[in-house]
Amino acid sequence: MARHKTTASTKHAATIALGEISTARSGDKGNHANIGVVARSAAAYDFLCQELTPQRVAQYFAGLGASSVVRYELPNLLAMNFVLENALAGGASLSLRIDTQGKLLGTAMLDLPLPRPKNLAEMQSAG
Amino acid sequence: MTLRIGNAAGFLGDQLDAPRQLVQQGQLDYLTLEYLAELTMAILARARQKDPRAGYARDFIRVLGNLVPSLYLEPTPRIVTNAGGVNPRGCAAAAAGQLAQRGCGDVQIGVVTGDDLVDRLEELHRDGCPLANLDNGQPFSETRAPVVCANAYLGARPIVEALAGGARIVITGRVADASLTVGPVVHQFGWEWDDWDRLAAASVAGHLIECGAQVTGGYRHEWRDINLENVGYPIAEVDDTRVVITKPPGSGGIVNRTTVVEQLVYETGDPAHYLTPDVDVDMTGITLHDESKDRVEVRGARGRPAPAHFKVSLTYQAGFMASGQLVVYGRDCVERARGVAEIVRQRLARAKAACEEFHVELLGAGEGVPGMHEPPDDLREVVLRIAVRDRRQESVERFVEQFAPLITSGPAGLAGYATGRSPVRPALAYWPTLVPRELIEPHVDVRPASEWPD
Numbered sequence: 001m002a003r004h005k006t007t008a009s010t011k012h013a014a015t016i017a018l019g020e021i022s023t024a025r026s027g028d029k030g031n032h033a034n035i036g037v038v039a040r041s042a043a044a045y046d047f048l049c050q051e052l053t054p055q056r057v058a059q060y061f062a063g064l065g066a067s068s069v070v071r072y073e074l075p076n077l078l079a080m081n082f083v084l085e086n087a088l089a090g091g092a093s094l095s096l097r098i099d100t101q102g103k104l105l106g107t108a109m110l111d112l113p114l115p116r117p118k119n120l121a122e123m124q125s126a127g
Numbered sequence: 128m129t130l131r132i133g134n135a136a137g138f139l140g141d142q143l144d145a146p147r148q149l150v151q152q153g154q155l156d157y158l159t160l161e162y163l164a165e166l167t168m169a170i171l172a173r174a175r176q177k178d179p180r181a182g183y184a185r186d187f188i189r190v191l192g193n194l195v196p197s198l199y200l201e202p203t204p205r206i207v208t209n210a211g212g213v214n215p216r217g218c219a220a221a222a223a224g225q226l227a228q229r230g231c232g233d234v235q236i237g238v239v240t241g242d243d244l245v246d247r248l249e250e251l252h253r254d255g256c257p258l259a260n261l262d263n264g265q266p267f268s269e270t271r272a273p274v275v276c277a278n279a280y281l282g283a284r285p286i287v288e289a290l291a292g293g294a295r296i297v298i299t300g301r302v303a304d305a306s307l308t309v310g311p312v313v314h315q316f317g318w319e320w321d322d323w324d325r326l327a328a329a330s331v332a333g334h335l336i337e338c339g340a341q342v343t344g345g346y347r348h349e350w351r352d353i354n355l356e357n358v359g360y361p362i363a364e365v366d367d368t369r370v371v372i373t374k375p376p377g378s379g380g381i382v383n384r385t386t387v388v389e390q391l392v393y394e395t396g397d398p399a400h401y402l403t404p405d406v407d408v409d410m411t412g413i414t415l416h417d418e419s420k421d422r423v424e425v426r427g428a429r430g431r432p433a434p435a436h437f438k439v440s441l442t443y444q445a446g447f448m449a450s451g452q453l454v455v456y457g458r459d460c461v462e463r464a465r466g467v468a469e470i471v472r473q474r475l476a477r478a479k480a481a482c483e484e485f486h487v488e489l490l491g492a493g494e495g496v497p498g499m500h501e502p503p504d505d506l507r508e509v510v511l512r513i514a515v516r517d518r519r520q521e522s523v524e525r526f527v528e529q530f531a532p533l534i535t536s537g538p539a540g541l542a543g544y545a546t547g548r549s550p551v552r553p554a555l556a557y558w559p560t561l562v563p564r565e566l567i568e569p570h571v572d573v574r575p576a577s578e579w580p581d
Contacts, residue, residue, distance in 0.1 A: 023348055023385060027394035030165065030557050031262065036392030038385055063498010072398050074388075076414055076427070081392045086262070092166040093555035094445060096486035096514035099495055108496045110348065 019110030021123045022048065026106035031091040033064075033084040033102035035109050038077070044123035045078040051114050057082050060112050061105070065089070130315050132308050132332070133204070133362040136160040137339030139167050139184050145339065147193040149360045150204060152375035157311040160187060160208035161304050161337050168301060169442040169555045171212035172245075172276035183218035184210040188225050191296075195229045198295070207286060207307050211300045213276055215240050216572075218298050223579035232577035237294025239285040241569035242301040244277040244439060244562070251562060258441070261559040272443040275555060279437040279562060282404030284320070285569035286310025292573035301440065303403045308333030312365050323430030325367070326406040331413065331428045332363035332370040334401070335390050342372060342390040344380030354379030370425040371418060382421040402438070404564075407431040436561035445556040446483075447523040450514035451530040452490075454543040461502045463538050464489050464511040470537055471513060471529045480525035482515035510543075516554050523551045 018024070018037070021044040026035040037052065039045035058069040066087035073080055088102055089095040099105075117123060133155045135146035139162040150158055162184040163171075175182030187210035191198075194206075211218040219238045226234050244251065248267075252258065258267035278301035287310050289297045297310070312318070312329040320326070335342050342361045344353045359378025364371040374382055391410060395401055401408040409429040416424040455464040468487040475481050490510040493500030502509070515526045527548045534541055 019348070023389060025346060025389040025393055029394055029396065030559050032396075034392070034394060034396065036389055036395075038388045061496075061498075063496070065497075072396075074392070074398055074411055074413075076412065077384075077388045077391070079388050079392055081395060081398055083396050091557050092164070093169050093442065093557060094448075094516075096448065096450070096484055096516055097497065098488055098490060098512060104496050107348065108499055 014116055015113040016116050016120065017110060018052065018112040018114055020120070024106040024109045026102050026104070026109070028088055028091060028101040031086050031088050033087040033105055035082045035084070035106050037080045037082065037109065039079070040126055041123050042078060043119055045075065047117050047123060048080060049073065052080065052112075054082065057112070061087065061108075129364050129366045130156050130312060131362055131364050132157040132159060132311055132336070133360060134159045134161060134308075134336040134339055135360045136162055136186070136190075137337065137341060138162065138164055139186060141339055143186060143189060145360050146190045149362075149375065150194060150197055152359075152378065153362050155204035155362065156315070158204040158206045159307040159336070160190065160206065160210060161307060162187065163209045163212060163301060165440055165557055166555075168213060168276050168278055168440060171214070172442070173553065175213050180214075180217050182214035183212040183221070187218065188221045191222055191225050192229070195226070195231060198226070198234060199229070199231055205290065205294070205311070206296045207310055208297070209299045209302055209307060211238065211298045213243060213278070213300060215298050215300045219579050220581055222296065222298065223576040224581060226576040232575060234576045235293045235295045235573055236576055236579060237289030237292060237297045237571060237573040239281065239289060239297065239299040239302065239569060239571055241285070241567060242278045242281045242299075244279060245274055248274060248277060251566060254566060256562055256566065258439070258560045258562070261438070261561060267441070267558065267560065272445060272556070275442045275444055277439060277441040279439045279567050280404055281437070281567070281569050282306045282433070283309035283313055285571050287314045288571045289573055290314040292571065294573045303405070304337040305330040305333030305403050306405055308336065308363060309405050316367065321432070323406055323432065324428065325430070327408040327428040327430030328370055328425075329365060330401070330403050330406055330408050331391070331410065331425060332365050332372070335372050335387060335425070336361040336363050338390065338393065340380060341393065342386055343374045343382055344386060347386065347389070353381050371422055372425060373422045382423055384415045384417055384423055387415055387423045387425065402434055404433060404437055406433050436563055437567050439560045439562050441558040441560055442555045443558060444553050446516055446518040446554045447520045447551050448514065448516040448554040449523050449527045449549050449551045450512060451527060451549045452510050452512040452543065453530065453533065453541045454508065455511050455541055456508050457540045458507065460509045460540070461489060461492055461506055463540065464509050467511055467533060467537050467541065468513055470533070471526070474529055475522070475526060478525055480522040482517040482522050482526060484516040486514045488512045520551065527551060
């Protein structure tokens with residue numbers, strides 16, 4: 001399980017947070033959660049295709065107990081959609097969690113660590 | 128010609144002033160109001176169990192009261208809403224009463240029914256419909272639990288029928304959210320029901336505005352530079368070739384490519400198959416263009432034939448649940464909070480009321496998302512939240528009785544239990560399934576407000 005001590009990222013860290021090069025939004029469909037990730041630039045999108053694998057996302061959210069994580073790609077829109085199946089402990093009307101609908105997952109996703117890319121500045125400037 | 132459709136409610140509980148503001152500022156042809164999440168249907172069904180006249184979105188009746196002056200004076204906008212919940216006729220009766228009282232008795236109200244399958248489940252089963260769970264294939268007969276509600280997601284056709292029948296206001300129960308927009312568009316442009324690409328474009332427009340301010344700057348991480356206090360609700364401009372998403376001039380919020388993309392993928396699965404009762408939408412070819420300030424053009428949605436089945440959202444009761452919380456303050460708050468949770472657990476066990484599910488979260492320590500963070504060492508305050516679920520109501524009632532005594536019979540440094548015992552609620556399990564289209568018959572009834580019975 002990926003449990004993290006919260007530490008401030010430093011300028012020379014070996015990793016970046018996903019939120020430095022993308023935004024995200026999450027929601028529910030029954031017991032499944034989805035997290036949409038929108039890259040800030042084409043360079044960032046290409047990097048995410050390589051690095052933001054469904055395996056990495058599944059490992060990061062291991063505490064949710066999802067049965068699988070599927071990644072769908074929308075290259076036209078520089079966006080990806082992650083579907084975390086059976087991740088919501090029964091969903092809106094049954095889950096005992098404070099976040100019954102996975103509303104926090106998009107925000108949590110922005111902290112996902114990725115290897116620091118060489119062209120970070122390019123990735124952060126929109127298109 | 129371009130049709131302007133605004134949506135001023137994204138769920139039951141959304142801002143009550145939004146519809147009036149959008150109507151005043153939006154130059155709308157149609158106003159849609161979307162009230163029904165999966166959970167909302169179950170809550171409304173429970174309300175109907177207690178009172179046969181209830182079970183619809185009461186907010187809509189208040190909203191309608193706010194809109195009366197413009198309904199009286201202007202021919203537009205026409206209103207399409209799923210405020211009917213599990214009781215569309217009851218909603219129509221209440222709306223009619225509101226209108227008749229204010230001198231609008233001649234306003235035509237159309238009601239769409241036929242989505243409610245709660246009394247038809249045995250018949251459907253007999254007709255060879257297994258009602259198998261869409262997620263795991265399990266047949267429903269194995270569940271044997273009291274069904275709270277079962278509703279098919281109807282499409283846009285009965286909405287078009289109601290509009291063609293002269294309805295100024297169309298009230299539905301469960302319809303696909305996007306169909307609230309597709310209905311007006313098809314009615315106005317007369318598109319065929321196999322004009323898949325156009326139906327796809329209209330469905331995308333409906334999907335983009337269905338959650339209200341979520342496409343105009345709400346629910347964004349980049350919130351600092353956006354005026355959300357006065358956020359404008361969304362408008363879809365639809366014509367024969369394209370859709371533009373925008374908001375009223377002068378309103379707060381923002382519409383740009385990012386807000387539109389974030390909402391486009393919101394609560395979707397495979398973007399190549401966004402399924403609605405009207406069309407199977409392929410979003411992968413969509414392109415967006417920032418046309419001007421707060422105007423984004425959407426093109427390129429593709430459609431394939433609509434699914435042969437209607438999706439049905441079924442909810443059954445799976446025991447009872449409750450939650451309670453306390454603030455735990457001071458140097459060892461994390462350890463103490465876990466200790467308090469353990470005391471509650473043991474007291475329940477001693478009372479032979481151990482609950483099947485016992486869930487502990489330390490809010491403020493990073494446990495809002497399970498398994499993500501270790502609590503920081505230097506935390507000085509945490510909210511202990513415990514939630515339980517059990518088939519036996521008595522066990523859950525015993526649980527909610529455990530909180531107040533902790534103030535005197537637990538450790539020091541606890542507070543926040545001044546509001547009395549938490550309510551015990553039914554735990555409702557969600558069962559998505561499919562029913563062949565031919566077994567579902569939507570029904571449309573259009574009458575002037577003065578002729579809807581109380």
